[in-house]
Amino acid sequence: MTNDEMRRRLLAVMDKYWGYKDFRPGQEQIMLSVLEGRDTLALMPTGGGKSLTYQVPVMARTGLCIVITPLIALMKDQVDRLRRMGIAATAIHSGLSYSQIDIALDNCVYGDMKFLYVAPERLATEAFRLRVQRMKVTLLAVDEAHCISQWGYDFRPSYLRIAELRKLLPDVPVLALTASATKLVAEDIMQHLDFEKPNIIRSSFARPNLSYAVRHTDDKQEQLMRIVNAVEGSGIVYMRTREGCEQMAEKLQQAGHSVAFYHAGLPHAERDMRQEEWTKGKVRIMVATNAFGMGIDKADVRFVVHYSMCDSLESYYQEAGRAGRDGRRSYAVLLVSSDDRPTILRRFEAEFPPLEQIKSIYEKLCDYVQVAVGDGLYASFPFNMHDFCARNHIFAGKVLAAIKLLQQNGYLTLTEEMENPARILFCVSRDDLYRIRVERNDLDHIIRTILRLYNGIFIDFRPIDEQQIASVSGYTVTHVKELLKRMWQMRIIRYIPSNRSAILFFDEERLPTKDVYISPDTYLRRKQLMTERFENMLRYAENSDTCRSVILQSYFGDDQAHDCGVCDICLDRRRRARASAAGSAAQDTDADTALRHTVIEALKQTSATGKELCRNINTDPARVAAVIETLLAEGKISTTASGKLVLIE
Numbered sequence: 347m348t349n350d351e352m353r354r355r356l357l358a359v360m361d362k363y364w365g366y367k368d369f370r371p372g373q374e375q376i377m378l379s380v381l382e383g384r385d386t387l388a389l390m391p392t393g394g395g396k397s398l399t400y401q402v403p404v405m406a407r408t409g410l411c412i413v414i415t416p417l418i419a420l421m422k423d424q425v426d427r428l429r430r431m432g433i434a435a436t437a438i439h440s441g442l443s444y445s446q447i448d449i450a451l452d453n454c455v456y457g458d459m460k461f462l463y464v465a466p467e468r469l470a471t472e473a474f475r476l477r478v479q480r481m482k483v484t485l486l487a488v489d490e491a492h493c494i495s496q497w498g499y500d501f502r503p504s505y506l507r508i509a510e511l512r513k514l515l516p517d518v519p520v521l522a523l524t525a526s527a528t529k530l531v532a533e534d535i536m537q538h539l540d541f542e543k544p545n546i547i548r549s550s551f552a553r554p555n556l557s558y559a560v561r562h563t564d565d566k567q568e569q570l571m572r573i574v575n576a577v578e579g580s581g582i583v584y585m586r587t588r589e590g591c592e593q594m595a596e597k598l599q600q601a602g603h604s605v606a607f608y609h610a611g612l613p614h615a616e617r618d619m620r621q622e623e624w625t626k627g628k629v630r631i632m633v634a635t636n637a638f639g640m641g642i643d644k645a646d647v648r649f650v651v652h653y654s655m656c657d658s659l660e661s662y663y664q665e666a667g668r669a670g671r672d673g674r675r676s677y678a679v680l681l682v683s684s685d686d687r688p689t690i691l692r693r694f695e696a697e698f699p700p701l702e703q704i705k706s707i708y709e710k711l712c713d714y715v716q717v718a719v720g721d722g723l724y725a726s727f728p729f730n731m732h733d734f735c736a737r738n739h740i741f742a743g744k745v746l747a748a749i750k751l752l753q754q755n756g757y758l759t760l761t762e763e764m765e766n767p768a769r770i771l772f773c774v775s776r777d778d779l780y781r782i783r784v785e786r787n788d789l790d791h792i793i794r795t796i797l798r799l800y801n802g803i804f805i806d807f808r809p810i811d812e813q814q815i816a817s818v819s820g821y822t823v824t825h826v827k828e829l830l831k832r833m834w835q836m837r838i839i840r841y842i843p844s845n846r847s848a849i850l851f852f853d854e855e856r857l858p859t860k861d862v863y864i865s866p867d868t869y870l871r872r873k874q875l876m877t878e879r880f881e882n883m884l885r886y887a888e889n890s891d892t893c894r895s896v897i898l899q900s901y902f903g904d905d906q907a908h909d910c911g912v913c914d915i916c917l918d919r920r921r922r923a924r925a926s927a928a929g930s931a932a933q934d935t936d937a938d939t940a941l942r943h944t945v946i947e948a949l950k951q952t953s954a955t956g957k958e959l960c961r962n963i964n965t966d967p968a969r970v971a972a973v974i975e976t977l978l979a980e981g982k983i984s985t986t987a988s989g990k991l992v993l994i995e
Contacts, residue, residue, distance in 0.1 A: 349378060352378060352381050352406075353374065353378070355406050356369075356374070356377050356378075356381075356402055356403065356406055357369075359402050359405045359406045360398070360402055363405060363431050363432075363433065364398065364402075364431075366398075370394060370395045370398075371394070371549050371550065372388070372390055372394065372547060372548075372549030372550075373394075373395055373398060373399055373402075375547050376388045376390075376399040376521070376547050377399055377402055377403050379545065379547060380399070380400065380403040380485060380519065380521055381403050381406070381407070383519045384519060384542075384545055385519050385520050385521075385536075385539070385541040385542055385543075385545055386519070386520075386521050386522070386545050386547060387491070387522045387524075387527075387532060387535055387536055387541070387544075387545065387546045387547070388521060388522065388523050388524075388547050388549075389524060389525075389527055389532065389546065389547070389548040389549065389551075389902070389903070390523065390524075390525060390549045391525055391549060391550075391551045391553065391663075391667060392525045392663070392664045392667035392668065394525070394549055396489070396523045396525070397424060397489075399521065399523065400413065400485060400487040400521050400523070401428070401461070403485065404460055404461065404484060404485055405433065405460065407484065408482070408484070409482050409483065409484025409485070410454060410459055410460060410461070410462060410481050410482055410483050410484060411460065411461050411462070411483070411484060411485040411486075411487055412462050412464060412478070412481075412483055412485075412486050412487070412511075413461060413462065413463045413464065413487045413489060414464050414465075414466055414469070414486070414487070414488050414489065414505075414508060415463060415464075415465070415466075415489040415490060416465065416466055416489075416490055416493060416502060416504075416505075417489075417490070417762065418439050418465060418761055418762060419762055420489075421437045421439065421463040421465070422437065424461075424463060425437050425461070425463055428460075428461060433460055433461070434453075434457065434458055434459045434460050434461070435459070435460060435461035435462075435463070436450045436453060436454065436459060436461070436462055436463070437450070437462070437463035437464070438450050438451065438462070438463075438464055438465070438468055438474070439463075439464070439465040439468065439761070440465060440467060440468070440726035440761060440849045440851045442767065442809070443767045443808075443809035443810060443811045444800070444808065444809060445799065445800075445811055445814060446767075446809075446811065447468075447473065448473070450462070451473065451474065451477040452477075454477065454481050455477055455480045455481055462481075465761070466493075466502060466504035466505050466507065466508070467504045467724075467759050467851050467853060469504070469507040469508065469510070469511055470504075470507050470510075470724070470853075471724055475514065478511070478514055478515070479514050479515075483515050483518050484518065485518065485519060485520075485521060486508075486511070486512070486515065486518050486519070486520045486521070487520075487521045487522075487523065488505075488508060488520060488521070488522045488523065488539065489523050489524075490523075490524060491505075491522035491523055491524040491527070491535050491539075492524045492526055492527050492531050492535065492660075493505045494506065494508065494522075494534070494535055494538045494539065495527075495530075495531040495534035495535050495538065496534065496871075497528070497530045497531050497534050497875065498527070498531050498534075501754050501872075502753065502754070502759070503753075503754065503755070503756035503853065504756075504759060504853060505538075506538060508520075508538075508539060509538060509539060509540050512539070512540055520539055520541075522535055522536075522539055525663075525664060525667075526660035526663060526664060526902065527902065527903070528901065528902060528903060529903045532546055532903065548903065548904065550899070550904060550906075551663075551898060551899045551902050551904050552895055552899055552904070552907070552910065553667065553670065553895065553910075554910060554912070555670045555673050555674060555675050555676060555912075556666070556667070556669060556670045556676050556677070556678055556895075556912075557675065557676070557677050557678070557910075557912040557913055557914075557917075558666065558678050558680075558894035558895060558898070558910075558913040558914070559677065559678070559679045559680070559894070559913060559914035560679075560680045560682055560886075560887050560889075560894075560914060561679060561680070561681050561682065562682050562683075562684075563681065563682075563683060564683050564684055566653055566681045566683060567594075567597065569681055570583065570594075570598075570651060570653065570681065571598075571601060573649060573651055573677070573679055574598065574603060574631060574649075574651075577648055577649045577677055578648065579630075579646060579647075579648030579649070580624065580627065580630050580631070580632075580644070580646060580647055580648060581630070581631050581632075581647060581648055581649035581650065581651065581669075582631075582632050582633075582634060582638065582647060582649075582650045582651070582665075582668060582669075583598075583631060583632070583633045583634070583650075583651045583653060584634060584635070584636065584638075584650070584651070584652045584653060584654070584665055585633060585634070585635060585653050585654060586635070586653070586654040587635070588609040588610070588611050588635060590653070590654075591607040591608070591609050591633050591634060591635055592607050594607075594633050594653065595607035595633040598631060598633065603630060603631055604628075604629050604630040604631065605629065605630070605631045605632075605633060606620045606623060606624060606629045606631075606632055606633070607620075607632070607633045607634065608620050608621065608632055608633070608634040608635070608637065608638045609634060609635040609637055609638075610635065610637040610762075613846070614846050620632070621638075621642075624644070625642075625643070625644050636661070636665065639664070639665065639668070642668055644668075644671075645671040645672035646671075646672050646674070647668055647669045647670065647671070647676065648669065648670070648674075648676050648677065649669060649676060649677040649678070649679065650665060650666050650668055650669040650676075650677075650678045650679070651679045651680075651681065652665070652666070652678075652679070652680045652681065653681055654681075654686075655680065655682065655686050655690055655883060655884075655887060656883060657690075657694075657876075657879065657880065657883065658879035658880070658882070658883055659879070659882050659883055659886060659897075659898065659901050660879070662680070662883065662886070663898055663902075666678035666680075675912075680886075680887060682887045682888075686887070687884060690880060690883075690884070691880070694876065694877070694880055696743050696744065696747060697747045697750075697876060698747065698751070698869070698872075698873050698876075699744050699747055699748055699751075701864055701866070701869065703744070703748065704748045704751055704752065704862075704864060705859050705862045705864075706859070707740065707744070707745060707748040707749070707752075708748070708752055708757065708859065708862050709859045710734075710738050710740075711734070711749070711758070711850065712856045714729075714734050714737070714738075715727040715729070715850060717852065717856045718856065719856050719857070719858055720855055720856065721806065721855060721856060722806075722852040722854075722855050722856045723852060723854060723855040724851075724852065724853075725806055725807070725851075725852050726849050726850065726851040726852070727769075727807065727849065727850045728766045728769070728842060728845060728847040728848070728849060728850075729760065729847060729848045729849060729850040730847055730848075731745065731746075731848065751864060751869070751872070752864075754868075754872065755863075755864050755865075755868065756853055756854060757852075757853060757854055757857075757862070758850060758851060758852050758853055758854075759850075759851040759853060760848055760849070760850055760851075761848055761849040761851065762848060766809075766844060766845055766846065766847055766849060767809040767810065767811060767844055768809070768810050768811075768812055768830075768841070768842060768843050768844040769807045769808060769809050769810065769841075769842040770796070770803065770807065770808060770810055770830065770839045770840065770841050770842070771803065771804075771806065771807045771808070771839060771840045772803055772804045772838065772839050773837055773838060773839060773840055774837075774838055775804075776804065779793065779838070782838060788829075789829065789832070789833060789838075791819060792815070792819060792821070792826065792829045792830075792833075793833075795815055795818050795819040796810070796815065798818070799814065799815065799818060807840070807842070812826050812827060812830075812844070827843070830843075882901065886898075889915070890915070891915065892915065893907075893908075893909040893910055893913055893915050893916050894910070894913035894914070894915055894916075895907070895909070895910035895913055896908065896909060896910070937969075938969070938972075938973065941963070941965060941969060941970065941973050942973050942976070942977070944963055945959060945963070945970065945973050945974065945977065946977070946982070946983075946993065948962060948963065949983060949991060949992065949993040950993055953986065953990040953991060953992045954990060954991060955989055955990055955991065956970075956971065956974055956991065959974065959991070974991065981994065982994060
C-alpha cells in the first residue's frame with residue numbers, strides 16, 4: 347500500500363468514527379510511521395490529539411492495540427468514549443475483581459476487541475503474561491512515556507516492565523507518546539523501550555494563540571480579580587491546596603462570578619457533576635488543584651491562571667495548555683509574589699523526608715493494610731489517606747512524599763482515587779468453616795457460592811463482585827450484602843464493602859523494614875533532578891527578556907523556536923520599540939523645525955544656491971535639501987533665474 351493509499355484510508359477512518367476531515371499537525375506523520383511498523387516516539391503538546399495517533403491506525407487494519415497508561419481515570423474515560431462510538435475496548439487495572447480481569451483478558455483473546463488499556467503494574471502478573479501471547483496484537487502504545495525515564499519528572503519502575511512485554515511480542519511495533527520530554531528523557535525512553543533505531547517525531551510545542559504572562563505582585567487576589575473581569579469566557583484558576591480552592595471560590599462568588607471548586611477531597615459524583623457543569627458552560631470559572639486535568643474536553647477555555655507556582659515547567663506547560671484549544675486567543679497567567687521562592691524551596695525540602703522516616707512510613711503502610719512480611723506481591727488494597735494520617739499522627743505531605751519515593755524505588759504504587767470492588771478474606775480455618783456451614787443453614791449457600799467463585803480467599807483479601815454472587819446464588823444483591831455483613835459481625839470473614847478510594851498496589855512482597863533499601867545515590871539524584879526543575883520554573887517566572895514561548899519550546903527540545911509575539915515579554919518589547927520610535931520621530935521633528943528656521947534666517951541675510959546653504963549650514967546636506975524642498979512647496983521661498991534661492995516676503 348502506497349503512502350497516498352494509507353493516507354486516504356486513515357482519513358476515511360477519522361471521518362467515520364471521529365468526524366474529522368483532516369489531520370492535526372504531526373498526526374499524519376506519526377500514523378504513517380505506525381502503519382509502516384516502525385518503533386516511534388511521538389512528542390506532541392497537550393491537546394494535540396495524541397490518542398488518535400494510535401486509535402486511527404488500529405481501526406484502519408485488523409488486530410488489537412495494547413495501551414499502557416498510569417492514569418486509571420483517563421483509561422476509563424477513553425474506554426467509555428470508544429464504546430460510545432461502537433468500538434470494542436476494555437481495561438484492566440487494580441480496581442477490578444479477578445473475575446472481571448479474566449473476562450476482559452478472554453475477550454481480548456477470543457473476541458473482536460480493538461483496544462486493551464492496561465495499568466503498568468498489571469504487566470508483571472502471570473494472568474496477563476500468559477494471555478497476551480495468545481492475543482493478535484498489532485500495536486503497543488505507551489502513554490505518558492516520560493514515566494519510563496529515570497530522568498523524567500514522574501519516573502515509575504513499573505514502566506520498565508514494558509521492555510519485558512516486548513520480548514513476548516517481538517514483532518509488534520511500539521508507539522511511545524508524551525507531551526513533556528526533554529532531549530535527555532527522549533533518548534532514555536527509546537533506550538528503555540528497546541527501539542530498533544531512533545525515530546522521533548516531534549510536533550511543534552508552539553501555541554501561537556496562547557499568550558503566556560507572568561505577573562509579579564504581592565496582592566495576587568487583586569490581580570486575579572482584574573484578569574477574570576477583563577477576560578471574557580470560561581477559565582481555570584489553579585491553587586496549591588484544597589482549602590485554598592474553597593476560599594478563593596467563595597471570594598470570586600462574592601465578587602459576582604459563576605464559580606465552582608474542584609479537588610480530590612470531593613466525592614466522585616460531586617466532582618463529575620461540577621466538571622460537567624463547567625464543561626457545559628453552566629459555571630464560568632473552575633478553581634481547582636492539579637487533580638483537575640484528566641479527561642478535560644473543553645476547547646473554549648479563555649484563561650488559565652496559576653495562583654501558585656508549579657513544581658516544574660512540565661506541569662506548568664500541561665496545565666496552562668488547557669487554554670485555547672479551539673485556536674482562539676487565550677491567556678495563561680502565572681502570579682508570582684516576593685515570598686514564592688522561599689515558600690517553594692521549603693515545600694521542596696518536604697518532598698524528600700529522611701531515609702529512616704521513609705522506612706518507618708513503609709512499615710506503617712504495610713501494617714495499615716495488614717500485609718505480613720513475605721506477603722503482598724501484586725496485592726492491592728483500598729487506601730484512605732486521611733484515615734491513615736489520623737491514625738499514625740503523620741502529616742499527609744510527608745506520607746505522599748514517602749510513597750512517591752517508595753514508588754520510584756519499585757516497592758509499591760498509589761493509584762488515583764477510584765471506584766473499588768468489595769473485598770473479603772476468610773478469618774477461620776477450612777475445618778471451622780465446614781462446622782459453621784453445618785450449624786448455620788442460612789449461611790451455607792452463600793459460603794459455597796463464594797468458595798466456588800473465588801480462589802485464595804483464605805490467604806489474602808480478594809476482590810468480589812456482589813452482583814455476580816447474587817446471580818449465581820439466586821439471591822438479590824441487597825440480601826448478599828446483608829449476609830456478608832452478618833458473617834463479618836460473626837468474625838467469619840473480613841469484609842470491605844465497595845467504596846471509592848485510592849488503591850495501594852504492592853509491586854513487591856513486604857520486606858522487613860531493615861531490608862527496605864532506597865539507594866542514597868538514587869535519592870540524591872532524584873533530589874538533584876527536582877531541584878533543577880524547580881530552578882527552571884523559577885527562571886521562567888523571573889525571566890524578563892526572553893519570549894515565554896521560546897523558553898518552553900527550547901526546554902522541550904524544539905530548536906526551531908521563535909518569538910511568539912503575544913506573550914508579555916514580546917508585547918513589552920513591542921511597546922518599548924514603539925515608544926523608542928515615537929521618541930526618535932519627535933526628536934527628528936524638533937531638529938527639522940530648528941533647521942527650517944536656520945535656512946530662513948540665512949536667506950533673510952542674502953540669497954544663496956542650495957550648495958551654498960549646505961556648505962554654510964553645518965548639518966547633513968540631505969536634511970538641508972529636504973527642508974529647501976518643503977519651503978519651495980509651501981511657497982515660502984523661490985528660485986531666481988540665476989539659480990539662487992530667495993525668501994518671499
